Amino acid sequence: MKGKRIAIIGAGPGGIAASIALSQAGFDVKVFEKSIEITPLGGAIILNATGIVILRKWGVDVNDIFAAREPQFRRYDGKIRVKFELDKSLLDKAGVTGWQSGMMRAELYERLLKVVPEGMIQTGYTYINHQETENGVKVNFADGKSYEADLLIGADGINSEVRQQLWGYSEPKHLGIAVWLGWCELEGADRTNIIIQHNQKYQFGFAPLIYKGKNCYEWWFVEKCTETQEKPKNVMGYIKERVGHFADPSAKILDHTDPSHQLFRWVVKYRDPLKKWSKGRATIMGDAAHPTSPYAAYGAGMSIEDAFFLAKFLKGKDLSDNASLQEGLQKYETERLEFTNKTTVFARTLGKIYHGLPKPLAYLRDLFLDNSSKPGKEIAKGYTEEAQSVLKGILEE
Numbered sequence: 001m002k003g004k005r006i007a008i009i010g011a012g013p014g015g016i017a018a019s020i021a022l023s024q025a026g027f028d029v030k031v032f033e034k035s036i037e038i039t040p041l042g043g044a045i046i047l048n049a050t051g052i053v054i055l056r057k058w059g060v061d062v063n064d065i066f067a068a069r070e071p072q073f074r075r076y077d078g079k080i081r082v083k084f085e086l087d088k089s090l091l092d093k094a095g096v097t098g099w100q101s102g103m104m105r106a107e108l109y110e111r112l113l114k115v116v117p118e119g120m121i122q123t124g125y126t127y128i129n130h131q132e133t134e135n136g137v138k139v140n141f142a143d144g145k146s147y148e149a150d151l152l153i154g155a156d157g158i159n160s161e162v163r164q165q166l167w168g169y170s171e172p173k174h175l176g177i178a179v180w181l182g183w184c185e186l187e188g189a190d191r192t193n194i195i196i197q198h199n200q201k202y203q204f205g206f207a208p209l210i211y212k213g214k215n216c217y218e219w220w221f222v223e224k225c226t227e228t229q230e231k232p233k234n235v236m237g238y239i240k241e242r243v244g245h246f247a248d249p250s251a252k253i254l255d256h257t258d259p260s261h262q263l264f265r266w267v268v269k270y271r272d273p274l275k276k277w278s279k280g281r282a283t284i285m286g287d288a289a290h291p292t293s294p295y296a297a298y299g300a301g302m303s304i305e306d307a308f309f310l311a312k313f314l315k316g317k318d319l320s321d322n323a324s325l326q327e328g329l330q331k332y333e334t335e336r337l338e339f340t341n342k343t344t345v346f347a348r349t350l351g352k353i354y355h356g357l358p359k360p361l362a363y364l365r366d367l368f369l370d371n372s373s374k375p376g377k378e379i380a381k382g383y384t385e386e387a388q389s390v391l392k393g394i395l396e397e
């Protein structure tokens with residue numbers, strides 16, 4: 001189907017979401033994934049209401065997913081520091097009980113893959129490079145295989161080769177933090193909100209989630225770390241020593257976690273934001289375009305939104321018509337680039353403020369957080385305010 005052929009590189013949340021959105025918009029989509037099996041990273045993620053609304057529009061079953069109401073930033077002993085102002089009528093319109101909720105990554109993949117048309121994802125294809133031809137764009141893979149499309153979308157993550165070919169090499173930078181992600185089954189504890197607690201050095205947060213019909217929590221522990229810092233031998237002992245005294249149910253959550261298969265650790269990297277994503281017959285999305293610190297809990301959510309807007313602005317177009325394709329890609333960038341860049345900078349800055357300040361400044365930060373509403377307002381702006389306007393726009397369509 002010349003004029004409708006789209007090749008997507010990478011079957012992470014972004015690439016899978018784009019395959020659903022663009023095939024539903026009438027395109028002839030192929031996804032090329034380098035792994036032999038499509039496997040999510042371990043543990044859980046948080047999705048916000050916008051992600052849920054988009055998934056529902058695509059026919060993904062998410063009705064039993066939402067478990068929490070609102071995020072709260074708290075001091076380690078439970079004192080609330082930032083309570084987010086949420087537009088309740090917006091959430092009602094979205095059909096959700098709150099702004100964010102936890103979800104196991106494996107379950108997100110399973111449910112997304114159920115609505116991907118059969119045969120659309122090809123595994124074992126490693127993108128090497130691409131060239132523009134008279135007929136479109138030729139995508140070359142390892143082992144000498146190739147595919148011709150009208151549009152190439154790089155959804156190949158933070159180390160994107162598509163981004164590199166389009167915009168040159170850039171060094172991934174160390175963000176200065178390590179994130180531990182765990183999950184556990186736990187009944188009985190308060191499941192109303194997503195709680196993000198800090199003491200002077202560490203963050204311990206948790207979100208209720210439902211997994212296979214059971215009440216669970218996902219949790220995360222964030223600490224300052226060097227790029228080469230090794231994982232400690234006794235991981236639970238290490239974490240409990242640092243945050244085991246945080247307010248209830250922190251200790252219970254840690255006690256119910258089995259580190260052999262319910263705990264994962266990342267040393268987080270970032271890249272400087274780009275000023276442009278699309279060039280010729282290729283563009284990028286998700287972490288390939290805007291790798292995001294877990295402090296935003298929004299990287300996968302933003303990749304789902306990218307997919308939604310790509311389909312919105314390309315729908316009905318003959319992609320072999322270059323002027324029409326460029327118009328669609330320009331609209332996609334106008335909608336997404338500034339917003340996602342702002343979000344990534346916000347998430348990075350928040351991580352630095354909480355984990356990168358020397359002790360005297362960290363002391364002043366906490367004094368300020370405990371006695372002024374100003375930092376809370378800034379955090380709320382970056383964390384939920386602008387993201388709520390994305391949701392509003394989508395619901396108004």
Ligand SMILES: Cc1cc2nc3c(=O)[nH]c(=O)nc-3n(C[C@H](O)[C@H](O)[C@H](O)COP(=O)(O)OP(=O)(O)OC[C@H]3O[C@@H](n4cnc5c(N)ncnc54)[C@H](O)[C@@H]3O)c2cc1C
Binds near residue numbers: 010015126179287303
């Ligand atoms: C600790 C941690 C916690 C997080 N928590 C959250 C959260 O709570 N909420 C949230 O929304 N986000 C969260 N994120 C971010 C989220 O995981 C990412 O933003 C999301 O996975 C990005 O999706 P993606 O599809 O763009 O890229 P990826 O998930 O990186 O997928 C890229 C895919 O491309 C494939 N690929 C790579 N190179 C090639 C190639 N050359 N050829 C073919 N295929 C290729 C890879 O194998 C992979 O399957 C978190 C991240 C971390 C590290």
